[in-house]
Amino acid sequence: MxxxxxxxxxxxxxxxxxxxxxxxxxxxxxxxxxxxxxxxxxxxxxxxxxxxxxxxxxxxxxxxxxxxxxxxxxxxxxxxxxxxxxxxxxxxxxxxxxxxxxxxxxxxxxxxxxxxxxxxxxxxxxxxxxxxxxxxxxxxxxxxxxxxxxxxxxxxxxxxxxxxxxxxxxLPESPWLYPEDDLTDLPDRLLAAELVREQIFLQTHEEIPYSATVETESFQERPDGSVRIEATVYVSRAGHKSILIGEKGRRIREIGMKARKQLESLLERPCHLFLNVKERAGWDEERARLRAIGLDDAD
The missing domain is CATH 3.40.50.300 (P-loop containing nucleotide triphosphate hydrolases)
Known part of the structure; x- marks a missing residue:
C-alpha cells in the first residue's frame, strides 16, 4: 500500500x-x-x-x-x-x-x-x-x-x-492543499448570500430576473455558538422590491426561513438571518457591488 x-x-x-x-x-x-x-x-x-x-x-x-x-x-x-x-x-x-x-x-x-x-x-x-x-x-x-x-x-x-x-x-502526485474535512473555500458570509439568492430564484420564478443580488453586511459569532447574519438584497426596480417583500412581508420571510435552514445544515450550527431589501438601479455596473459578490472587475 x-x-x-x-x-x-x-x-x-x-x-x-x-x-x-x-x-x-x-x-x-x-x-x-x-x-x-x-x-x-x-x-x-x-x-x-x-x-x-x-x-x-x-x-x-x-x-x-x-x-x-x-x-x-x-x-x-x-x-x-x-x-x-x-x-x-x-x-x-x-x-x-x-x-x-x-x-x-x-x-x-x-x-x-x-x-x-x-x-x-x-x-x-x-x-x-x-x-x-x-x-x-x-x-x-x-x-x-x-x-x-x-x-x-x-x-x-x-x-x-x-x-x-x-x-x-x-491528478498529479502532490500533498493536499486543504484540510481533508473542508468542503469548500467559499467564505461563510458569501455562502450565506448565495443561499439567499438561490431562494430568490426558486421562489420568485420569472418575476425577479437577474436584477437581484445579495450582500452579507454583518456576520457575527455569538457566545452561544450561533451566528447572527444581516444581508441586504439589492434590486434594480421599485416593482421588484415590492414583489420580493410580498404581502405583509410574507415572501421575504419565506426566503429567509428556507435560506436559514440550508445555512444551518452547512455550517452545522444555529443561524439567525435578517434580510433587508433595497432598490439600487444599475448595481450590476458598479465595481463595489461586483467585488462584494466575489467578482473582480472586468472591463
Whole structure:
C-alpha cells in the first residue's frame, strides 16, 4: 500500500445551464453551488474539495460562458476562464439535449487555443435517446481534441462515480492543499448570500430576473455558538422590491426561513438571518457591488 497522495484542480466549464453546479454538488455530496432552472445562476468561481482515498480533488465550478453585455456579465465570463486556466484537467460539460449550440461552439474555439487537458462530459444523458449521443460525441471530438469522453446525468448521479474514479487516478502526485474535512473555500458570509439568492430564484420564478443580488453586511459569532447574519438584497426596480417583500412581508420571510435552514445544515450550527431589501438601479455596473459578490472587475 503506497502512502503517495495526489491533489489537483478540475475545472467545470460549459455554457449556461449545462448543469455544472448540479454536477459539482453531486460529486461533493453537499450543496456548495446554488442551482436554479435559470441560466447564469453561478456568478463566480466556487471550489468544492473532495476526498477520494488518497487523492484530494479540487473541483472548480465556474459561471456559464456566454456573450457578455453588462459589466456583471463581463466579470462572470472572466471568472469562468480564470477558473479554468490553471486546472490540471478541464471538464467540458455539454448539455446532451441542447447539443452543439452557438455558445458551445464559441467555448470550443477558445479551448482549442490553449494547452489544457480536456475531458468531454455529456450531461443530461438520461433525457436523450442513446442513439443520438454517439453522433454528438463524434462531432464534438472532431472540433476539439479531448482525452476522454464521459456520459453522465448529474441530476440522477449516473456515470458520476466513473468520472470521479478516473479523475482521482489522473491528478498529479502532490500533498493536499486543504484540510481533508473542508468542503469548500467559499467564505461563510458569501455562502450565506448565495443561499439567499438561490431562494430568490426558486421562489420568485420569472418575476425577479437577474436584477437581484445579495450582500452579507454583518456576520457575527455569538457566545452561544450561533451566528447572527444581516444581508441586504439589492434590486434594480421599485416593482421588484415590492414583489420580493410580498404581502405583509410574507415572501421575504419565506426566503429567509428556507435560506436559514440550508445555512444551518452547512455550517452545522444555529443561524439567525435578517434580510433587508433595497432598490439600487444599475448595481450590476458598479465595481463595489461586483467585488462584494466575489467578482473582480472586468472591463
Amino acid at each position: 503506497t502512502d503517495t497522495t495526489r491533489c489537483g484542480f478540475a475545472a467545470l466549464v460549459g455554457a449556461p445551464n449545462a448543469g455544472k453546479s448540479t454536477l459539482l454538488n453531486c460529486m461533493a455530496g453537499a450543496k456548495l453551488s446554488i442551482v436554479s432552472p435559470k441560466a447564469q445562476t453561478t456568478r463566480f468561481r466556487v471550489l468544492g474539495i473532495l476526498m477520494r482515498e488518497k487523492t484530494q480533488i479540487l473541483l472548480v465550478d465556474t459561471p456559464g460562458i456566454f456573450r457578455p453585455k453588462r459589466k456583471l456579465d463581463r466579470a462572470m465570463v472572466a471568472a469562468a476562464w480564470t477558473g479554468a486556466e490553471d486546472a490540471d484537467v478541464t471538464l467540458f460539460l455539454v448539455d446532451a439535449r441542447a447539443g452543439l449550440t452557438d455558445d458551445v461552439r464559441s467555448i470550443v474555439e477558445t479551448l482549442k487555443g490553449g494547452k489544457r487537458r480536456i475531458w468531454l462530459v455529456l450531461n443530461k444523458t438520461d433525457l436523450v435517446e442513446p442513439q443520438k449521443l454517439l453522433p454528438l460525441t463524434a462531432e464534438l471530438s472532431e472540433l476539439l481534441p479531448v482525452e476522454h469522453v464521459y456520459m453522465v446525468s448529474a441530476r440522477k448521479g449516473s456515470g458520476v462515480e466513473d468520472l470521479l474514479t478516473a479523475l482521482a487516478n489522473s
